[in-house]
Amino acid sequence: MLEGYRGKALELLSSLGAEIGDVLQVYNDKVSVKGILMPSYSRDDSVIVLKLDNGYNAGFSVNKVKVSLLEKGNRPQERSEHRELLPGKVKIISTGGTIVSKVEYETGAVRPALSTEEIIRFVPEIQEITSISAEILFSILSENMKPEFWVKIAEAVKRAFDEGSEGVVVAHGTDTMSYTAAALAFSIQRLPGPVVLVGSQRSSDRPSSDSGINLVSSVLLAKEAPFGEVVVNMHGESSDTYTLAHRGVKVRKMHTSRRDAFQSINDHPLAKVLWKERTVKVLRNDYLRRSDGVELNPKFENRVFLLKFYPGLRPDIVDILLSSGYRGIIVEGTGLGHTSSDFQEAFKRAVKEGLFVGMTSQCLFGRVNMNVYQTGRLLQQSGVVPLGDMLPEVALVKLMWALGQTSDLEEVKRIMLTNLVGEYNPRHSLDHFPRWKHE
């Protein structure tokens, strides 16, 4: 197989009977070098990619060099089939993402492919912490995550606890990790131990990857933390010093690339994990304790929309959603929870038709308050429900879940306004807001 090759290069390589891993010679009047044929990730279909003796990959256009097959080589070894390890005290469920990714030759990009065993081989010290079992649930990048996958993850988590695990680690891509965290938090009502979502911002195929430390800390957390909550555990700062366990319904990815991208919003982290010292430092005492069993209710209604208001947005979008069969809208309003007054009528119609319309703020920090300005009051009169300091994405997931439980609007409203797993923080203090250095 000639992975990634096309056009002229493919034609020539096929005529030579060459395969990936064979040793080829390329030559013209100026150079003559040999190298191992690599899968192509070239931008040009006349280019063949060789790995030279010194380890460099180099591209040669078959228009400019002659090519001959020197010797048949070994195809780069296929990864061995994974097998499930015996039940352990901590179970690692792998769903994909950077934390388990490696190079994709066709595009030259990173793809999720490492097996859980490979993760364990990569971070052998996790086995010093406790016995580990592992399962590859699926290998998808987190941008391809869907509510039906949340259900599968929730079921796998339950299975792990039923098998006797004391804690569960879910390896997940970071982009939508907080959505999954919220989905698990709402759909698993009682937890006998922590469910730790972990990812990495630097892929595992680089020596500076944060995946090793994040994984070690997560296993430690899963085993030792006193809480039965869904948390996201990632680097606490750019340095490799500690990780922070954020409550799954109060966390957000706040940077595209930094290791410490995940931050608790309107909340403080639950725990700090010192990986070198192998200790978990619990930072608060208002956590949900480990329960004696696990209860699952993973049903989600997909037809929910997250509407970000912006100047000029026309209210007809609400009617479109209404006519498309949507069952609920979370509005990411401005400031304290506003849209333009044009929306009052549209929302009124929607609520009358049985849609739930909830209000959050695009400020992210702080809570909505729809009593301060007249617009807010009028929106409330239209049936829009203010959702306090709940994050827009968390409100969205919660509404999906609530609509999965019941179609009774009043009941949905009751669920949405009940603080189920700490998604509301009724008290904000001064230190719930980050400050940037300016001098």
Place this chain on the structure above:
Amino acid sequence: MSEYEKMGLKVGLEIHQQINTSHKLFCECPTTMDEESQGELERYLRPVASELGQIDVAAFFEWEKGKKVVYEVPRRSSCLVECDEEPPHPMNIDAIKLGLAMTLAFNGEPLDEIFVMRKTVIDGSNTSGFQRTAIVGLGGYIKDVDGVITIQTIAIEEDAARKLEETPTSVKYNLDRLGIPLIEISTGPDIRSPEQAKRVALLIGQMLRLTGKVKRGLGTIRQDLNVSILGGVKTEIKGVQDLDMIPKIIENEANRQRELLRIRDELRARITREDFAKKVVEKDLTELFASSRSRLIQSELKKGGKVLGLLAPGFKGLLGRQVMPGRRFGTEISDYVKALAGLGGIFHSDELPNYGIVEEEVQRVAKELGVGELDAFILVVGPEEKVKKAIQVIKDRLSQAFEGVPKETRAANEDGTSKFMRPQPGSARMYPETDIPSILSRELLEDAKKMVPPTPEQKLKELMKMGLNEELAKQVLNSPRLDQFEYLTRKYVNVSPTVIATTLENTLKYVKSQGGNIDKISDGDIEAVIASVSQGRITKDSIPQILLEYSTPNSNVGIESVISRYTGISEEELINLIKEIVAQNSEEVKSKGEKAFSLLMGKVMERVRGRAEGKKVAELIRKVMKDETG
């Protein structure tokens, strides 16, 4: 046939030169050093498998040390890319073009498609744990008087972070240098003598300078040497900064390999490798040294340490054999122990009694280990875990002695010797950099052609055409300040190129010889002086005085205020001054008449040197004298 030809000496060079681009290779930070820190980062690195599924031995070697890496984060010349907190930006195309231009200059073949690779380096010098590097060209050659030297590869890569300090448990770097583009030129193993290596390095360095696009100054060019002799092994010696040291380092390495081969032959005559392996014995000798007078042993024992002894069958006299000036075969083993087991060193029987270990103890050790006529022994002292590891390291190294020269990467010492640094990395250390799309070279070749440096002969002609005499032109041609000469002559067209060349090549040397601190004189200072000449504020004659005064040790005066002291004197002021001096010396002038001229000239020049040209002064003195005497 020379001595080195007889030895079958083969040398290849790897020349790394910083490129003077406006920004770094993978981000928009400037390529300047920066001491102002905005904080520190603390990181740990771990090795990963390459795309072929292998882990690099050199990478594992570093990882086993488990070091904490601390980075100082400079405010101006680093960003999230250096912190490894943001993916690299697209590659600096100017750097690639220079690589292609040099490929063309060597008559080599530019690669059609350029792939950035990650070269695993986990000593911490790269925050990512790898150095990003890309071959841009293959093949080509240069001509040396002793023959043609082939060029193997031309690569563009990022410079590493600047090491500040190292302790047994941590290492600290500054991120300012990380990511500065380097061009790496590797020659084939075609060099046959130590002197030729230096010539080739000079020639390549000169070609690079002739592009006008490389940096100069300490640490901007570094040479690695690959040295082997017949029967020996290609040994990589890293970090040679001083060109003049190249021949000596090569001589020492060639001799080291020859000595190791001689040791091998003597060993083989005494004992087979299999017998060695069978007879080698290790023993805990802690008790034997319980009341030793050796201070080192006592201090280790107090900390709960151990003394282990190793019988080295067949090695008598060989451990003490000199392999390089001041370095014995025992030193080579000691280096392995330091690097691989983290112990301070070893004691061996060829150097004992010494270091507080007395003859009686030597005898007892020999008896304890059963040392025979042709045998040697080695002692290691320290924490149990480390001495055990050390013993294994020593056994491995002694066993390698039966093969001759082990494959290793060595670090150059300042005295021209070298020491073991780490095992040689293999090709498993390279894997593709997936964050950067590949680059098709054909889109860049037109621009690259324009950057191909002229040959030294062409450039010499060009310089002489500008009015430099041959000697000065040659000086400029060979000077690291060639780029500065070009910059200044282009910018200040009304200043004679000879004046600029003289300032750069001779005046600075003069200033240094007069005790000036020329490190203080920056490019900007020199430009300020040339600019003042260009504006007519000062005369060219005042340049040496200005630079000397400015660079006087302990002087804090800025260049502008020194220049202002030398700004020209008006003709009227000059005439008044001459009149004053003539009046002061009226007797002499009267008595000597015309002959008093040189006296007056001397006195006037003493007052106005640097502010007025001699020719003008002479003219005015004659005029005043004529007026006075009528």
